[in-house]
Amino acid sequence: MGLNLVQAWSQAKQRLEAAGLAGPVIDARLLVEAAADATRTDIVTDPYRPLTPEQEATLADYLARRERREPVSHILGRKGFWKIMLQVTPDVLTPRPDTETVVEYALRDFPEHAAWSILDLGVGSGAILLALLAERPAAKGLGIDASEEALAVARDNAAALGLAGRTALLRGDWTAGLADAAFDLVVSNPPYIASDVLETLEPEVKDFEPRLALEGGADGLDAYRILAPEILRVLRPGGRFAVEIGHDQKEAVEALFHAAGADDVRTIRDLSDRDRVVAGAKKALGN
Secondary structure, eight states: OOOOHHHHHHHEEEEEEEEEETSHHHHHHHHHHHHHHHOHHHHOHHHHHHHHHHHHHHHHHHHHHHHHOHHHHHHHHHHHHHHHEEEOOSSOOOOOGGGGGHHHHHTTTTOOOOEEEEEEEEESSSSHHHHHHOOOTEEEEEEESSSSHHHHHHHHHHTTOOOOEEEEEEOOOOOTTOOOEEEEEHHHHHHOBBBHHTTOOOOOHHHSSOOTTTTTTTTTTTTHHHHHHHHHEEEEEEEEEEEEEOOTOOHHHHHHHHTTOOOEEEEEETTTEEEEEEEEEOOOOOO
């Protein structure tokens, strides 16, 4: 006799627990659902539904990969972020709940039907830009990334979400070639991990995430030194920005934006109550 859904979930959970993985209950459920083509509701309402031999083999492969610390998002090829589902690959940073703080802040005071133009620097999978466009039907956005592979993922995500018509994606070096005063909102989750810290991170990040999206130089601040003055250059007067930071970078990043002439610079905490987003504005004309 093969496994049923509830047995598969229980065994998967035990296996991941034994491997010392954090969050084994949720990981196990997600992997069982994907392998058995089941939903969370199926596990509750039809727990004794048997898995086919093929589904059991798929689940065994998924669990072996997770035991090797491959992220669930890479195994499944997708990750939920804000209110959207995104395709993810090893070429892009897996979107994290912390980054939703950027979206939440950016949507404040962003009128629902305003025809704003948004710039996402280091767009990756498209997480921030596409989450914003999904919430604001009159807005349009440009995403820039140095990685052609990341842009291919973002293009697929924009198309899958029905947002391709309002999304432009370009390969580029941050703001190089962009006109002055061109955007109402600039968002970014740049690489901010100091080089020597990178090697101490958990294997899911260190071994599976793209270095380009993580490494921020010796002190983790290289990207912000470039971005602070450039974000102010490409913002329209009165326009706003929100950039993700490392939890211990508040003072340094705020100082860079103050030096660049930003107005109303502040830091927003994430759901874990850690400093996560530095935000502010470009002075309005006449101020």
